[in-house]
Each structure stands twice: as C-alpha cells, then as structure tokens.
Amino acid sequence: MLTALTSQGKQVVLTRQTSLDSLREWRKTETFHCPQCKEQVLLKVGDIIIPHFAHHQQTNCRDSFSEGESPTHLLGKIQLYELFSQLQLQTEMEPYLPDIQQRPDLLVTWQNQQVPIEFQCSTIPIALILERNAGYHSINMQPIWILLTPPKIQDSSACVLTHRFSQFQQHFIRPIHSSTKETLTILLTYNPQKQQFHYVSHFIHLRGTSFAICHSVMRIKHQTIPFAIPAAPSTTDIEGLTRHYQSARRKYLRSVIGYNQRGIHHRFLRACYEMRVQPIQLPAWIGVPTFRQEAFSESDCEWQLLLVAAIRQTRRTPFQLDRSLIRTFVKTFEGDSTLQLEACEHYMDFLREQRIDIYRLDIFIGRDFTLEVLSGRFLAMHARN
Structure with a gap:
C-alpha cells in the first residue's frame, strides 16, 4: 500500500517527494494505520524496494490483497498519482469504495466525474476484471485500465510492427468513438522505468493472436486529461501496415x-x-x-x-x-x-x-x-x- 493514516488520523500518501532518510526518521516517532481496518501497519523503507506500508502477517483486512505489489506497480502508481496531481485534478491514492468494496489504484475527479484508474502489471483472470468493471459500472463509474507495456513494444522504436497479444491483453483493447465511420481501437500501456506511455492502435489482425499495429510513444510529462488519442495513420504508416499484412499473408499461404x-x-x-x-x-x-x-x-x-x-x-x-x-x-x-x-x-x-x-x-x-x-x-x- 502507498496510503496510511497517522496516529492523528491524517492521511499519508507515499510519493517521491520525501527522502528515504526522512521516512526512516519519521517511522521512529509515528505510528501508521490502515485506512480501512484501522490496524497498525508497518512503513517499510529499503534502499532498493520502493517505500510502502504493509499489514502485519496476521490480518483479516480486505485491503491486504493490495500488498505484495511489484516495485514496478508501486512506481507506476506513484508516477500516475503525481501526473494527475500536477494537472490540478483531485486525485486519491487507493481509495476504498464501500458501496462495492473495491479499491482502485487511483480515483481521479475530472469534470465532476470520478474515474477509477487501474494500472495492471500482472495477468489475472478475465472474470475478475469483469467483476471489477461491473462494480464500477454499478455506481456509474467508467474505469480506465492501463497495462504495463509489453517488453517487445517498449524496446521497439518502430512506428509499425507485428506483435502477438495474449487473450488477456486483447481484453483491454478498447474502442474510441469518433466522427468517422471506422472505430479507432487502442491499447493504452505505460512503462514506469522510462516514464513513457506506449499507445498501440489501428489493429490489423493477421492470424491467431498476431496483429499489425501502429505504435506511438508519449512521455508522461506530455500526457493530458482526457488521455491523448493517437493520430490517424500517415501514408507511410499505412504502407507499413500493408507490408506487414502482405508478409503475413504470403507466409501463411506458403x-x-x-x-x-x-x-x-x-x-x-x-x-x-x-x-x-x-x-x-x-x-x-x-x-x-x-x-x-x-x-x-x-x-x-x-x-x-x-x-x-x-x-x-x-x-x-x-x-x-x-x-x-x-x-x-x-x-x-x-x-x-x-x-x-x-x-x-x-x-x-x-x-x-x-x-x-x-x-x-x-x-x-x-x-x-x-x-x-x-x-x-x-x-x-x-x-x-
């Protein structure tokens, strides 16, 4: 967890603004409690692991599910929290929504609408994703899921490439309504190590789980709210998609x-x-x-x-x-x-x-x-x- 309450009931959000030495000194004089179950939690501060709060091993708190997060997940949540905060948006880290008993990574208020933000770094059952979405929809919230950028995509500088997407990843490909006849589909991903959003768009199915795609990169400091939408493919991009499609067609037939x-x-x-x-x-x-x-x-x-x-x-x-x-x-x-x-x-x-x-x-x-x-x-x- 990245949030806790002090002994005075003040909420604490761990970001990169506080030094490790300051956190180590703080925990000597302060006790911290889980915002949900109010049990005491530990402030863990290491030289490698990102500072975070953790329940004691024996706990019945529902929030304990959020522990055991990878450093990548913790870092991504911190960076996204800082992004929305810098954009002067009301942003809550790991808020508990009692009506549905769910805790999104972030809850951002934009144009009087509360938007849950989920940064998903691991593969979990799609049924669980559907269950979480159903919970959000039941209280009139439309969540935005951001996936961890797949390694092959984050290492590529190509604007057009072929990539295999698992069934789990394909579940997050979402349509964006536009004024054109064709629906724009995108997969929004984020790479915390390089602080870059990687947009995957204009999917052309090849075979099985393989697609020819357009790939664009945006630094987090350039991101906007609502999230930026990829531009329509250029003539060069279309020619690239054509080459990938033709190559896959020939390969299959041969x-x-x-x-x-x-x-x-x-x-x-x-x-x-x-x-x-x-x-x-x-x-x-x-x-x-x-x-x-x-x-x-x-x-x-x-x-x-x-x-x-x-x-x-x-x-x-x-x-x-x-x-x-x-x-x-x-x-x-x-x-x-x-x-x-x-x-x-x-x-x-x-x-x-x-x-x-x-x-x-x-x-x-x-x-x-x-x-x-x-x-x-x-x-x-x-x-x-």
Missing part, C-alpha cells in the same frame, strides 16, 4: 501445405483442391483486411476462401446472397458469431464494390487490394480531422 499434417483433410486445402487453385496462387481479393476481420482467429485467406466456396456451392453470387447462408457459415467457426457475421457482410460489400466474379479465380491475381482497403479506411480519418 506454410499451410508444408506444415499441415492433415493434408487434403484440412478444409482450407480441401477448398483449394475443389476450386483447382494452389494456395500461393489465390487471387488478391481473397485475404483482404476488411472491417471486423479480427472476429476470426483464422487467417483472412482461410475464412474468406471458405466463404467464397460456400457461396459457389449455391451457384449464387455476392449480389444474390441470402443472409441465412452466412449465419450457417459462421457457426462452423469458434468465436463471436455476431461479429463474424458482420465481418462476412463487410467482405461481401467489398466483393460487390469491386464487382468480383467469384467463379473466376484467375482474374486480378496480380492486383493487391490491401493498400487500397487500408487507405480507404484510414485516410478518411485524415479528411475529418
């Missing part, structure tokens, strides 16, 4: 035969066989990053080819498509069928707009739609900004 143990029994390869096309020779209109494509864990090449195969079996075209066929199709995949249905409809829109003849796989082989699709998606943001 490896699907060599590394697949099921051979022709793999339904993607089976569909290629039945349509008499080699995976590496798929036309460029199969494997396109249309909106909501992240709803499928499979490569875009795979689910889009299988959808085209399903339509061909009915002898129909994208212009004649019955929505019930798509509903049946998405049931064969794991994931959110509602979002997958939306992804399929966006892909059908693409095929109709491009007037693709799905019965001619030998057309447009030399044309790449990726840059066109991504440019159409992101350049619209520039036009409205």
